[in-house]
Each structure stands twice: as C-alpha cells, then as structure tokens.
Amino acid sequence: MAARSWKTEAVVLRSIRYGEADRILHLYTLERGRIGAIAKGARKTSSRFGARLEPFSHVELVLHEGRGELHTVTGASLLRSHDASRTDAYRMAAGHVGLEAMLRLFIEGEENPRAFHALTRFLDLLDTTAVALPAVPGLDPLLLSFQLKLLWLSGYLPHLAGCASCGEETGLVAFSPQAGGGVCEACEAGSLPVSAEGFGGLRALLERPLADAPGAALSERARRDALRVVESSYEFHGGFRLRTLAQRV
Numbered sequence: 001m002a003a004r005s006w007k008t009e010a011v012v013l014r015s016i017r018y019g020e021a022d023r024i025l026h027l028y029t030l031e032r033g034r035i036g037a038i039a040k041g042a043r044k045t046s047s048r049f050g051a052r053l054e055p056f057s058h059v060e061l062v063l064h065e066g067r068g069e070l071h072t073v074t075g076a077s078l079l080r081s082h083d084a085s086r087t088d089a090y091r092m093a094a095g096h097v098g099l100e101a102m103l104r105l106f107i108e109g110e111e112n113p114r115a116f117h118a119l120t121r122f123l124d125l126l127d128t129t130a131v132a133l134p135a136v137p138g139l140d141p142l143l144l145s146f147q148l149k150l151l152w153l154s155g156y157l158p159h160l161a162g163c164a165s166c167g168e169e170t171g172l173v174a175f176s177p178q179a180g181g182g183v184c185e186a187c188e189a190g191s192l193p194v195s196a197e198g199f200g201g202l203r204a205l206l207e208r209p210l211a212d213a214p215g216a217a218l219s220e221r222a223r224r225d226a227l228r229v230v231e232s233s234y235e236f237h238g239g240f241r242l243r244t245l246a247q248r249v
C-alpha cells in the first residue's frame with residue numbers, strides 16, 4: 001500500500017511516553033475506529049503539538065499512513081480540550097474509566113461512528129456534570145449510562161423487557177450475561193442478583209439519552225446493581241476487567 005495522508009476527528013484514549021521525546025497514542029477516530037499512532041517530538045517544549053495530544057483531547061488530526069503498524073501524526077488541531085474534566089479528580093477518574101472501556105470493547109481498525117459520537121458526547125457532558133453522591137466515580141450515572149450504551153453498540157444489548165432465558169414477561173430477579181439480560185426466578189441459577197430498583201435504573205440509563213443520566217435520581221443500590229451488570233458483561237463477553245474501574249469503586 002502506498003503511503004498516504006488522511007484527516008479525521010479523534011479522541012486521545014491513552015498517551016504513552018516513547019523514546020526521548022515522542023508519544024505513542026491510542027486514538028479512537030471517527031473514520032476508522034481505534035488506531036495507534038506516534039507523535040514525534042510531542043514531549044519537547046517546542047513541540048507544535050503542545051498539550052493537544054493528552055487523554056480526553058478531542059482533536060482533528062492529519063495522519064500519515066506508512067508501512068508500519070503505527071500512523072504518524074503530522075498535524076493536530078484542538079476541537080475540545082476537556083480541561084474541566086482533566087482538572088477535577090472525580091470527573092477525571094470517571095473519564096478514564098470511559099476511555100478504558102473504549103480501548104477494551106473495540107478492536108483496532110473497525111469503524112463505529114456511533115461509538116465515536118457517544119464518546120464525544122460523554123466527554124462533553126462530563127465537563128459540567130456534578131458529583132453524584134456517594135462520590136464514587138465508578139457509580140457515576142453518566143459513566144454507567146455511557147458504558148451500557150457502549151455494550152449495546154458492541155452488540156451485547158442487555159435484554160430487559162422480559163426473561164432473557166425463557167421469555168417470561170414479569171418478575172426479573174437477576175442478570176445473566178450468558179442469557180444476555182435479566183432472568184426470572186425459575187432461570188436465575190448461577191446469575192447475578194439484581195434488585196427491582198436496579199432493573200428500573202438499568203432501563204432508565206439505557207433507554208434515555210446520555211444527557212438525562214446526570215439528572216436521573218437513582219439510588220446507590222440501583223447504581224451498584226448497574227455497575228455489576230456492566231462488569232459482568234465485560235467479563236463474559238470480552239474476558240476483561242477495567243483496571244481504572246477496580247481502582248475507583
């Protein structure tokens with residue numbers, strides 16, 4: 001393939017120091033989904049990239065595609081810095097969980113514009129979201145809603161309308177990642193118990209827009225149930241646990 005340049009909107013998911021002055025970037029791009037790139041000289045004080053290539057940054061990039069696995073960043077302009085999230089401990093912790101979820105759920109080079117737009121919307125809303133008490137970033141309603149929507153966009157839609165195992169329409173008592181949703185008392189063996197308010201919370205977080213999540217009056221119980229559903233779905237479908245989430249609940 002001939003070397004070529006292309007332009008895309010992207011969000012920096014992770015930025016790793018490399019060599020003397022470079023950075024290796026994990027990016028989620030609008031055009032091609034998750035990709036890896038190198039920004040040469042990005043850590044020099046004189047760098048033309050400045051602080052634009054840090055996690056949370058929503059940027060427009062010019063990327064050069066060479067023969068190696070990594071793209072090379074040749075131009076970067078900042079669309080949104082998300083400084084309000086970067087400089088607040090609660091928002092920063094919640095944001096890093098969201099970024100890691102993008103890294104783990106989506107494989108490289110597979111475009112998913114809806115996931116890209118969900119990510120930029122999440123980061124925009126995170127800038128102004130208030131601390132949800134108890135102040136545990138992993139239980140933040142906006143973060144929970146974002147992760148449930150990512151599961152849906154990855155094809156792991158938690159089925160909540162009736163028992164995911166037998167189809168019974170009432171009385172969900174547990175969550176089964178194997179069955180792909182809520183299950184009734186007769187089918188609950190080996191599943192994760194979820195309270196009625198937990199199911200109410202899951203529906204509210206999944207079915208309503210991300211912007212409604214910060215205002216959703218969900219009990220701590222409902223949010224803890226939602227978190228366990230998210231974590232068990234990651235483990236069952238992807239075989240992973242989020243490092244950032246383990247630190248923050």
Ligand SMILES: [Zn+2]
Pocket residue numbers: 163164165166167168183184185186187
């Ligand atoms: Zn059932």
